[in-house]
Amino acid sequence: MASPPTLRRLLSHPWVLGVLGILTVFLFWLLVTSIGVVDKLFLPSPAAVWEAGSSQFQRGILVNDAMASIRRVFLGFVISAGLALPIGIAMGTNRTICHLLEPLMALIRYMPAPAFIPLLIIYFGLEELPKVMLIFIGTFFFNALMIMDAVKFVPSELVETALTLGGRGLPILTRVVAPFIAPQVLDTYRINMASAWNLVIVAELVAANEGLGKRISLAQRFLRTDEIFVGLIVIGLIGLMIDLGFRFLMRRACSWAN
Amino acid sequence: MHLQVSQVSKSFGTGRDLKLVLEDISLELVSGQFMALVGSSGSGKSTVMRLIAGLERPSAGTIHLDGEQVRRPGSDRGMVFQKYSLYPWLTAAQNVAFGLSLQGRGKAEIRERTAYFLDVVGLADAARLLPKELSGGMQQRVAIARALATEPKVLLLDEPFGALDLQIRESMQEFLHDLWRRTGLTALLITHDIEEALLLAGTVHIMAPRPGRVVHTVDVGLDRSDLRHLRVSQPFLELREELASRLRSLDGSLL
Ligand SMILES: Nc1ncnc2c1ncn2[C@@H]1O[C@H](COP(=O)(O)OP(=O)(O)OP(=O)(O)O)[C@@H](O)[C@H]1O
Ligand SMILES: [Mg+2]
Numbered sequence: 001m002a003s004p005p006t007l008r009r010l011l012s013h014p015w016v017l018g019v020l021g022i023l024t025v026f027l028f029w030l031l032v033t034s035i036g037v038v039d040k041l042f043l044p045s046p047a048a049v050w051e052a053g054s055s056q057f058q059r060g061i062l063v064n065d066a067m068a069s070i071r072r073v074f075l076g077f078v079i080s081a082g083l084a085l086p087i088g089i090a091m092g093t094n095r096t097i098c099h100l101l102e103p104l105m106a107l108i109r110y111m112p113a114p115a116f117i118p119l120l121i122i123y124f125g126l127e128e129l130p131k132v133m134l135i136f137i138g139t140f141f142f143n144a145l146m147i148m149d150a151v152k153f154v155p156s157e158l159v160e161t162a163l164t165l166g167g168r169g170l171p172i173l174t175r176v177v178a179p180f181i182a183p184q185v186l187d188t189y190r191i192n193m194a195s196a197w198n199l200v201i202v203a204e205l206v207a208a209n210e211g212l213g214k215r216i217s218l219a220q221r222f223l224r225t226d227e228i229f230v231g232l233i234v235i236g237l238i239g240l241m242i243d244l245g246f247r248f249l250m251r252r253a254c255s256w257a258n
Numbered sequence: 259m260h261l262q263v264s265q266v267s268k269s270f271g272t273g274r275d276l277k278l279v280l281e282d283i284s285l286e287l288v289s290g291q292f293m294a295l296v297g298s299s300g301s302g303k304s305t306v307m308r309l310i311a312g313l314e315r316p317s318a319g320t321i322h323l324d325g326e327q328v329r330r331p332g333s334d335r336g337m338v339f340q341k342y343s344l345y346p347w348l349t350a351a352q353n354v355a356f357g358l359s360l361q362g363r364g365k366a367e368i369r370e371r372t373a374y375f376l377d378v379v380g381l382a383d384a385a386r387l388l389p390k391e392l393s394g395g396m397q398q399r400v401a402i403a404r405a406l407a408t409e410p411k412v413l414l415l416d417e418p419f420g421a422l423d424l425q426i427r428e429s430m431q432e433f434l435h436d437l438w439r440r441t442g443l444t445a446l447l448i449t450h451d452i453e454e455a456l457l458l459a460g461t462v463h464i465m466a467p468r469p470g471r472v473v474h475t476v477d478v479g480l481d482r483s484d485l486r487h488l489r490v491s492q493p494f495l496e497l498r499e500e501l502a503s504r505l506r507s508l509d510g511s512l513l
């Protein structure tokens with residue numbers, strides 16, 4: 001049996017507390033559905049959701065949908081992140097480029113990305129391209145502006161030290177600026193990945209043949225709340241995994257910053 | 259080595275925002291000399307140093323190092339800043355090696371020189387530690403080792419101990435004095451602290467602000483065989499008091 005101090009230490013562990021929080025909500029859900037105060041149609045029981053999930057899994061729909069959504073997010077986000085990095089760095093280091101692009105980007109950033117969906121459908125139809133484009137539009141400007149900010153906060157002493165050590169040009173960028181901003185860049189990607197993940201679901205709700213969002217909108221048509229729950233939980237879990245992946249990467253690659 | 263700052267003026271801004279920060283500064287520094295610039299905040303000490311380092315260009319006048327005009331930063335003028343002096347993602351050894359590897363020196367040479375200069379500053383044991391694992395004083399010693407590793411003709415120190423607390427500062431002053439004696443380096447030190455300047459420098463220039471200019475120069479002829487003793491010796495205290503009152507009267511006349 002755990003003695004009180006050990007118990008307290010255990011309870012104050014962030015992971016334990018996190019699991020406890022999730023468990024509490026789960027138990028509450030279990031309780032509410034098992035005493036039947038809410039219509040099953042509105043709030044399916046955990047068992048029913050599990051049932052629907054494993055049925056989808058066995059039919060291969062679940063993995064198929066998840067892969068479709070992940071592929072779109074991945075494509076759109078890789079393009080966004082890959083372009084935002086050089087452009088953000090250019091804006092952060094060059095005043096002319098910054099003055100030229102910052103107002104434009106700040107403006108577009110405030111246009112809600114989902115509002116571009118009708119336009120994207122008109123331009124690119126209903127295939128993959130509009131969805132990938134939506135993720136690009138929804139994350140690129142945030143990525144670029146946040147990377148620009150990270151670059152602007154590189155202490156000038158670090159750059160000037162390199163200059164007085166005989167450094168010049170590109171090595172300053174690759175050996176001073178890049179390592180310094182790496183943790184913030186990873187964090188920027190982690191944060192904006194969340195909106196990419198949101199956007200792909202929104203895009204699929206509107207128009208798609210497959211994907212986790214598509215499955216949810218189909219489920220709505222047939223009042224299958226259990227399948228909606230499956231979709232929501234899977235979306236949440238995949239998002240969480242991506243988030244943890246970025247955190248892990250950051251701890252490994254940038255241990256100096258912690 | 260001969261560093262010559264001739265009638266240098268510097269202003270920042272343009273039009274109505276034009277601000278004259280330095281007016282007619284002339285300094286001369288030769289091999290083995292240790293010079294200090296003392297002055298209140300805003301008197302342009304850092305600007306003088308940045309001009310010498312080549313990080314800024316003079317608005318008027320010239321700066322020559324061994325007959326060649328200074329136009330840009332270069333490894334012949336090593337610099338140590340007060341803050342953010344080390345690359346936080348590199349170990350102490352990698353920081354010392356940084357300039358050498360920027361210059362594309364060979365691996366063996368880099369390793370050997372890094373070890374040598376870490377040893378010079380007494381930090382051979384800290385080679386693998388990250389800056390965050392080092393005390394403030396150790397960090398500044400690594401920064402000095404890094405600046406020395408590329409063998410600059412002159413070492414520029416901009417309040418290198420300004421962020422350290424008093425006790426560590428005193429031991430760092432002793433360290434720097436000892437380093438100067440052992441290696442015969444040439445140094446220009448900026449400080450707020452008259453005591454620090456008098457302890458370390460053979461020549462001390464007092465600067466006054468608005469616009470920044472040298473108002474007084476002292477050649478310090480004190481016996482430096484024992485710094486601890488020197489700190490409390492009568493001639494030292496008298497000289498310190500004289501300069502302190504000079505600085506005070508400068509501030510007073512500006513109010
Ligand atoms: N890049 C710049 N643009 C505009 N003004 C500047 C710039 N650099 C310095 N100044 C101004 O020049 C004056 C002198 O600055 P400097 O940093 O050289 O003083 P300092 O003697 O080093 O002061 P401190 O002891 O606080 O470090 C200050 O009034 C400062 O505002
Ligand atoms: Mg200064």
